[in-house]
Amino acid sequence: MNRKLYQEHLKNIVLAALFAAMVYIMTAFVHIPTHQGYVHIGDGVIYLAAALLPTPYAIGAAAIGAGLSDYLSGYAMWVLPTMIIKAFTASVFTCKKQTIINKRNLLAIIPAVIICIGGYYIAGVLLAFLSGSSFNAAIVAALADIPSNLIQGVGSSVLFVILGTALDRSGIKKIVSNHNTSKI
Numbered sequence: 664m665n666r667k668l669y670q671e672h673l674k675n676i677v678l679a680a681l682f683a684a685m686v687y688i689m690t691a692f693v694h695i696p697t698h699q700g701y702v703h704i705g706d707g708v709i710y711l712a713a714a715l716l717p718t719p720y721a722i723g724a725a726a727i728g729a730g731l732s733d734y735l736s737g738y739a740m741w742v743l744p745t746m747i748i749k750a751f752t753a754s755v756f757t758c759k760k761q762t763i764i765n766k767r768n769l770l771a772i773i774p775a776v777i778i779c780i781g782g783y784y785i786a787g788v789l790l791a792f793l794s795g796s797s798f799n800a801a802i803v804a805a806l807a808d809i810p811s812n813l814i815q816g817v818g819s820s821v822l823f824v825i826l827g828t829a830l831d832r833s834g835i836k837k838i839v840s841n842h843n844t845s846k847i
Contacts (some may be wrong), residue, residue, distance in 0.1 A: 678839060679720040682712035686728025686749075691736050697811040699787050699804070700738055705729060706815060707822030709749055710775065713730050713756030714763040714827060721756070727747040733775060744786035752780045763827035772823070776816030783812050 677721045690705030705728065713721035726746040733741045755778070789806030792798055830836070 674839075675716060675720045678716055678723040679712070682716065682721070682724035683728035683731070684709065686712070686724060687731045687735075690732035690756065691712075692728055694736075699790075699809040700733075700741060700783070702734070702811045702815045702818070704818050704822045705732065706752065706817070707826065708778065709753050710756055710768070710819065710823040711826055711830075712733065712761065712774065713753040713758070713767050713771075714760075714823075715758055718754055718757055719754040721758070722750045725753040725797075725807075731739070740790055741786070744782065746792070748779060748782035748786070751782065754814035761836065762831045764824060764831055768827070772816075772820045776813070776820065779816055780809060780812045784809060 686705045686708045687695045689708050694701040694703035706811075709721075709725040709729070712724045715721075716724065716847075726749050729749040730742045730746040733739065733745045752775045753775045756768050758773070760767055784805050787808060788801045790799075791801035791804045796804060
């Protein structure tokens with residue numbers, strides 16, 4: 664790997680680590696408990712990371728930050744589902760545009776919210792069923808968290824748009840973006 668690619672790779676790892684820490688903070692410390700977990704705005708930071716970092720780094724930041732939050736907040740049974748769901752969530756955004764807030768990333772909010780709601784519904788059914796609930800009871804239990812997951816998606820989307828717009832105005836994309844560099 665030549666020096667320029669190495670520096671770019673190192674910069675992306677450092678930024679991914681910073682975003683993982685921000686996801687953790689916005690998830691673990693700014694949340695409201697719900698039926699099966701908690702509502703937070705950490706997904707907004709995941710969207711932001713995915714709009715600034717190449718996909719593999721954004722996926723790592725999302726999975727690590729959100730997974731750590733579940734583990735250290737006492738929801739260890741949710742760590743694996745969360746890491747998978749947040750990885751898929753980050754994968755629908757792009758960093759290849761000139762701005763964070765663009766048509767592509769605004770439209771990506773829709774599948775991101777659907778992935779979170781659907782992913783946590785499926786995970787909730789499986790976890791409840793594996794914990795000894797009947798399948799019907801597991802379905803009903805998982806349905807109870809859909810409204811809170813929707814609120815989480817809306818709140819995170821608003822945070823993403825506000826922060827993304829502010830960062831676009833500051834020109835941060837030119838500093839951290841890799842849209843004109845070689846892929847690693």
